[in-house]
Amino acid sequence: MKEFKEIGIRNLKLEDSEVLKSLKKLGKLHKEFKDQDLLLKLFNSENKNIRYYSINNLAKLNNEKLLKKFEYFLKKEKTSYVRREIASAIGRLRSKKAIPIMKKLLEDSDPNIILQAVRGLLIFKDDDKIRKILEDLKDHQNEIVQKIINIEFFDNDEYLSKQHESPNYLQNCIAHGDVLKLLKKVNDESIHLTFTSPPYYNARDYSIYNSYQSYLEFLWKTFKEVHRITKEGRFLILNTSPIIIPRTGRKYSSIRYPIPFDIHSEMIKMGWEYVDDIVWLKPEPSAKNRVAGFNLHRKPLAYKPNCVTETLMVYRKKSNKLIDWIFKQYPKSIVDKSKVKDGYETSNVWKIDPSSDKNHSAVFPIKLCDKVINYYSFEGDLVFDPFAGSGSVGLSAIKNNRYFFLTEINKVYFDILIEKFKSNLFDDVKVGINQE
Numbered sequence: 330m331k332e333f334k335e336i337g338i339r340n341l342k343l344e345d346s347e348v349l350k351s352l353k354k355l356g357k358l359h360k361e362f363k364d365q366d367l368l369l370k371l372f373n374s375e376n377k378n379i380r381y382y383s384i385n386n387l388a389k390l391n392n393e394k395l396l397k398k399f400e401y402f403l404k405k406e407k408t409s410y411v412r413r414e415i416a417s418a419i420g421r422l423r424s425k426k427a428i429p430i431m432k433k434l435l436e437d438s439d440p441n442i443i444l445q446a447v448r449g450l451l452i453f454k455d456d457d458k459i460r461k462i463l464e465d466l467k468d469h470q471n472e473i474v475q476k477i478i479n480i481e482f483f484d485n486d487e488y489l490s491k492q493h494e495s496p497n498y499l500q501n502c503i504a505h506g507d508v509l510k511l512l513k514k515v516n517d518e519s520i521h522l523t524f525t526s527p528p529y530y531n532a533r534d535y536s537i538y539n540s541y542q543s544y545l546e547f548l549w550k551t552f553k554e555v556h557r558i559t560k561e562g563r564f565l566i567l568n569t570s571p572i573i574i575p576r577t578g579r580k581y582s583s584i585r586y587p588i589p590f591d592i593h594s595e596m597i598k599m600g601w602e603y604v605d606d607i608v609w610l611k612p613e614p615s616a617k618n619r620v621a622g623f624n625l626h627r628k629p630l631a632y633k634p635n636c637v638t639e640t641l642m643v644y645r646k647k648s649n650k651l652i653d654w655i656f657k658q659y660p661k662s663i664v665d666k667s668k669v670k671d672g673y674e675t676s677n678v679w680k681i682d683p684s685s686d687k688n689h690s691a692v693f694p695i696k697l698c699d700k701v702i703n704y705y706s707f708e709g710d711l712v713f714d715p716f717a718g719s720g721s722v723g724l725s726a727i728k729n730n731r732y733f734f735l736t737e738i739n740k741v742y743f744d745i746l747i748e749k750f751k752s753n754l755f756d757d758v759k760v761g762i763n764q765e
């Protein structure tokens with residue numbers, strides 16, 4: 330096992346670490362490479378990394394005669410890590426003789442192996458029979474297999490809707506009413522970005538739901554509609570946090586609802602892709618004091634920390650296209666103008682003080698909106714907030730050379746919004762949705 334020639338020196342006892350070092354630095358190999366037999370021998374090592382690198386190097390030899398050996402190794406190998414490398418080596422042979430093996434590997438229980446087999450078979454996708462086999466994997470149980478097959482065979486690369494445009498009737502529009510009713514009047518693929526903070530179940534009094542389930546269902550319906558009106562591949566940033574409904578009497582405990590966690594799985598089912606979770610960190614004195622009682626009694630189990638964070642869940646409307654596909658549809662001048670300036674957030678913890686407003690109890694700080702809008706949209710884009718409240722998203726959109734579209738159910742908040750946007754900023758505000 331520990332003998333070397335080209336790889337190192339034969340008949341010398343070497344530590345695994347030294348063998349590995351030699352294997353890793355082998356670089357390009359040619360058919361005339363003399364130590365093929367050594368690499369084959371090394372596959373018997375007990376060290377999985379040595380087995381991995383022996384296969385990795387054997388694959389570089391591009392020697393069709395190794396196919397039988399690879400097949401044998403694959404049967405023998407137990408780790409997913411090394412099996413994946415063997416399956417990859419089989420595919421890299423680009424040999425028609427490997428097709429039956431790769432077809433069999435499509436039935437493997439390990440998705441890593443299936444993916445390697447798909448990769449290997451894609452080389453022969455011009456062959457009708459292979460193409461049919463691959464196309465049949467469109468609804469495969471593994472999501473990555475599905476994605477690759479969709480990109481390879483079913484993706485339409487055309488620009489169906491112009492990414493950088495938005496309908497005039499929604500630009501700088503504020504509409505009064507229930508978002509679900511209002512969105513019925515909005516065409517598919519109209520908006521570029523949504524940034525919003527939905528009502529906090531029944532924790533504040535601007536909307537009351539008869540149960541937590543009906544609250545969640547309302548949110549799911551809303552975000553399904555938001556999905557419909559969002560352009561392909563564009564973003565929804567959803568700000569929520571767990572809430573507490575205080576106890577109804579001394580005999581009962583308060584109830585905490587984990588809103589972001591309960592919303593999430595349904596978002597994925599309706600076609601949003603999870604991208605990131607950003608933590609909005611607030612100074613501790615701004616949070617409701619929950620530790621006061623604990624501080625006195627210090628009894629375990631009754632510990633309750635002060636909650637100083639909210640979550641910004643970053644979702645993207647599912648698309649097989651890369652972000653680059655979107656860039657290409659914007660004029661270069663807009664891409665250049667929209668570049669994010671120095672001083673941007675480099676981690677997913679954003680430390681921002683909360684804001685207050687004399688008319689609304691839960692407003693976004695403009696600083697938070699500015700970041701979201703600048704990181705997730707281009708100048709001239711249309712930014713939507715279905716739960717507009719005091720209109721922070723709209724104000725930030727204007728400040729950052731974007732259009733806004735806001736909906737708000739509460740007539741008092743709506744009237745303040747109209748007043749604010751018309752008097753302070755400009756006359757070009759549209760009230761209500763009118764497609765004419």
Ligand SMILES: C[S@@+](CC[C@H](N)C(=O)[O-])C[C@H]1O[C@@H](n2cnc3c(N)ncnc32)[C@H](O)[C@@H]1O
Binds near residue numbers: 525
């Ligand atoms: C958490 S607040 C949003 C505050 C906002 N982010 C801001 O910066 O001022 C939620 C808002 O959604 C509104 N709202 C609740 N249900 C609604 C619905 N069905 N349609 C439209 N707006 C709704 C409430 O009146 C409230 O103003």
